[in-house]
Structure formats: C-alpha cells, structure tokens
Amino acid sequence: MALFRLQGSRVLAVDLSGDAVKAKNGAMVAYDGKMTFKRLTGGGDGLRGIVTRRITGESMTVMEVRGHGVCWFADRASEVNLVRLTGEKLYVEASNLLCTEATLRTGTTFTGLRGASEGHGLFTTTVEGTGQAALVSDGPAVVLRVSPQFPLQVDPGAYVAHTGNLRQHFQSGVNWRTFAGEASGEAFQIRFEGDGLVYVQPSERTTVGGQV
Amino acid sequence: MAFTQLTSKMVRADVAPGRPLFSQRGAMLAYTGQVTFTPSITGGQGGIGSMIGRRVANEATPLMTVEGSGSVMFGHGGHHAHVIELTGETLHVESDRLLAFEGGLRQGTMFMGSQGGVMGVIRGQVTGQGLFTTTLSGSGAVAVLAHGGVFELPIRPGAAVHVDPQAYVAHRGEVRNRLSAAVGWRELVGRGSGETFQLELTGEGAVYVQASEEKL
Numbered sequence: 001m002a003l004f005r006l007q008g009s010r011v012l013a014v015d016l017s018g019d020a021v022k023a024k025n026g027a028m029v030a031y032d033g034k035m036t037f038k039r040l041t042g043g044g045d046g047l048r049g050i051v052t053r054r055i056t057g058e059s060m061t062v063m064e065v066r067g068h069g070v071c072w073f074a075d076r077a078s079e080v081n082l083v084r085l086t087g088e089k090l091y092v093e094a095s096n097l098l099c100t101e102a103t104l105r106t107g108t109t110f111t112g113l114r115g116a117s118e119g120h121g122l123f124t125t126t127v128e129g130t131g132q133a134a135l136v137s138d139g140p141a142v143v144l145r146v147s148p149q150f151p152l153q154v155d156p157g158a159y160v161a162h163t164g165n166l167r168q169h170f171q172s173g174v175n176w177r178t179f180a181g182e183a184s185g186e187a188f189q190i191r192f193e194g195d196g197l198v199y200v201q202p203s204e205r206t207t208v209g210g211q212v
Numbered sequence: 213m214a215f216t217q218l219t220s221k222m223v224r225a226d227v228a229p230g231r232p233l234f235s236q237r238g239a240m241l242a243y244t245g246q247v248t249f250t251p252s253i254t255g256g257q258g259g260i261g262s263m264i265g266r267r268v269a270n271e272a273t274p275l276m277t278v279e280g281s282g283s284v285m286f287g288h289g290g291h292h293a294h295v296i297e298l299t300g301e302t303l304h305v306e307s308d309r310l311l312a313f314e315g316g317l318r319q320g321t322m323f324m325g326s327q328g329g330v331m332g333v334i335r336g337q338v339t340g341q342g343l344f345t346t347t348l349s350g351s352g353a354v355a356v357l358a359h360g361g362v363f364e365l366p367i368r369p370g371a372a373v374h375v376d377p378q379a380y381v382a383h384r385g386e387v388r389n390r391l392s393a394a395v396g397w398r399e400l401v402g403r404g405s406g407e408t409f410q411l412e413l414t415g416e417g418a419v420y421v422q423a424s425e426e427k428l
Contacts, residue, residue: 077360
C-alpha cells in the first residue's frame with residue numbers, strides 16, 4: 001500500500017513498496033530507493049480515457065511511479081492537501097491534482113458554464129474509489145462544509161475541489177454597474193447546494209469572471 | 213550559532229568584532245547595533261587570485277562583507293531561507309542561492325567536470341548551474357535561498373538518492389553526484405514522464421531539495 005505523508009506543507013512523501021501511484025508529470029523532486037517513471041498515455045484509463053480527454057481538453061499529463069522506497073513530490077511551491085476517499089467522488093481541476101493512489105479511478109465530467117468562467121474549459125476531473133489523493137493549492141486550502149441549510153458561494157478563481165453530494169450552479173451578480181465600469185470584481189460565483197465539502201484556496205486564478 | 217531563523221523567509225545573524233559575515237549584496241533587511249556593509253570587490257575570500265577564478269567561473273555573485281557588532285536581518289526576494297550548520301564538511305551550493313555565510317568558512321569554486329567528467333559538464337548545463345559551483349568548507353553556518361522551502365534528505369553509503377535537477381539546492385558531505393539519464397523510447401517520441409534527467413547522489417552526507425522545480 002502506498003502511504004502518503006506530508007513533509008512540511010509543500011512536499012508530499014509517498015512510501016512505495018512495489019506498488020504504483022499516479023502523479024502529475026514532472027512533479028517528482030527526489031526519491032530514495034528504486035523507482036521507474038512512465039508517462040501514462042492519455043492520462044490513463046485506457047482508450048476511453050484518451051478519447052474523452054482529447055475531446056474535453058481536460059488534458060492531464062500523468063505519470064505512473066512504481067518502485068520500492070520513498071518518492072517526494074512538489075509542484076511550484078504550492079501547498080499540498082491530503083484527501084482520503086472512501087468510495088465518494090472528488091471533483092478537482094486537473095492542474096490541482098498532484099498525486100493519486102493507483103486504486104483510485106480518474107475520469108472527466110462536464111461542468112458547464114462554471115468551468116468556462118474558471119478559465120479551465122468546460123470539463124473537470126473526477127477521482128473515484130477508495131484511497132488517498134493529494135491536491136495542490138496556491139496557499140493552504142480551507143475545507144468548507146456545505147449542508148442543506150447552508151449553501152455556499154465560492155469565487156470561481158479560488159475554487160480547488162469538492163466532494164460529496166453537491167449541486168452547483170453558476171450565479172452572476174452582473175447588473176448595470178458592471179457595464180458602467182463600476183464592477184466589484186465579484187460578478188460571478190459558484191453556488192453549492194446539498195451536502196459535502198468544498199476546498200477553497202486563499203488566492204484567485206486569473207479568470208474571465210474575475211475581470212468584471 | 214551565528215544564524216537564527218526568524219521566519220521561514222528571514223534569518224538573523226549576529227556579528228561581533230573579529231567575526232565578520234559575507235552576504236549577498238542588497239540582502240540586508242534591517243540591523244541593530246554598529247554594523248558596516250562593505251561591497252566585497254573580490255566577491256568573497258582569497259584575494260585577487262580567487263576573484264579572477266570566480267569571474268572566470270561565472271560564480272561571482274556580488275557579495276558584501278558585514279562587520280561590526282550587532283545583529284542583521286537577511287532575506288531576499290520573498291524566497292525561503294534555510295540555515296545549514298557545517299561542522300568540518302564541505303557544502304556545494306550555487307552562488308546565487310547563497311544568502312549569507314560566516315566569515316570563518318573557506319569559499320572555493322569547483323569545476324563540474326571534476327566530478328563525473330563529461331557527464332558533470334552536461335549536468336551543469338542541464339541543471340542550469342553552469343560549469344562551476346561554489347564550495348564552502350569548515351565550521352560555521354550558511355543561509356541558502358530556495359523557492360518554497362527546503363527539506364533535507366540524508367544520504368547513506370550504499371543507497372543512492374535521486375533528485376530532480378531543478379529541485380536540487382545544495383549538498384554537503386562526501387557525496388559524489390552524477391547525472392543519470394533515463395532516456396527510453398517514450399522520451400524519443402515526446403511522451404516522456406518529465407523525469408528524464410536525475411541527479412544521482414551517493415556517498416555520505418545530505419542533500420537539500422526545494423519544494424519547487426523553479427530556479428531562483
């Protein structure tokens with residue numbers, strides 16, 4: 001079993017004993033022991049995965065790391081967050097996914113307008129199964145709980161990932177002020193309703209929505 | 213210990229008469245006491261001969277001598293600073309990553325080719341380190357800069373540690389390093405894993421790795 005540990009807040013250490021993990025291409029910073037790195041064609045998941053990824057543009061260059069020893073991963077000094085999945089589905093942007101256990105399946109889903117507003121395209125990556133995954137965020141991410149009584153609005157640029165049984169809509173606060181050049185910079189939000197967790201980072205990506 | 217880590221990005225150094233420091237020029241943030249900063253024209257220790265050596269080797273980062281008595285705060289560019297204590301061993305580090313070091317350390321320049329021959333030269337090119345690297349030996353403290361903080365990996369005899377050349381910061385001790393290339397057919401058809409080149413470190417000592425693949 002691959003064991004995920006945090007080495008400080010920005011480095012992920014994975015103990016491997018002959019098994020494999022999937023990681024973002026080029027994210028290895030060091031390893032101790034014997035490791036092999038193999039790029040997974042089309043991001044894994046066989047031919048269907050390749051075709052979906054090509055069409056959706058949610059291109060995730062993933063490598064398979066297999067071996068005995070410890071492997072350290074990091075991505076441009078961003079903070080690493082560990083997520084343990086027990087059968088549920090994690091929705092995450094491909095660029096925020098650092099590493100997943102081999103037992104987890106990755107796929108692609110349609111997100112609609114939200115994806116477009118985030119500047120990521122119309123699709124997002126899903127991670128499913130039982131095991132651990134590591135996400136990266138620009139600054140330490142906070143986990144916000146959404147319950148039926150308490151829906152949550154998130155800036156599309158600060159959204160990292162979510163799990164649970166959540167419905168999401170895209171809402172806009174565009175009014176005459178926006179067009180008069182008096183915009184607050186918060187014209188678009190994603191509204192989450194239902195029951196689940198949302199990961200939010202203390203930083204905003206440059207998004208189409210962020211400009212207005 | 214002359215260096216104290218104040219925050220993850222700031223280091224405080226104590227200066228006393230007869231115990232000068234060298235630091236990257238312009239890296240002083242604040243100081244207390246009577247401290248003078250003199251640009252070191254020779255770029256460190258060893259007089260004119262060493263200066264020419266460093267100029268030729270392109271390892272001549274502008275340094276300044278810090279003298280007097282008091283304490284000085286150092287930091288640079290919002291990068292993480294890390295203090296390494298040397299007790300007799302040699303630290304190999306890129307000169308532009310040096311934030312400050314104690315005057316008691318001997319500074320030198322090492323030709324990459326002297327470790328691993330031609331592969332060492334290629335290694336310098338691949339990692340963007342050039343053909344030379346700076347060495348510091350003796351006893352004292354060194355503050356190095358890294359993007360996103362560093363962690364230390366021990367190197368034990370008989371077991372090699374591999375490091376991404378872009379994430380490599382420095383190493384100390386009796387360590388040999390060579391560039392190992394894992395070029396397979398995948399790399400040739402442009403489907404590489406992004407981990408084609410690795411630094412293989414063997415021997416006894418430690419390597420410092422940063423949490424990022426960006427150079428300073």
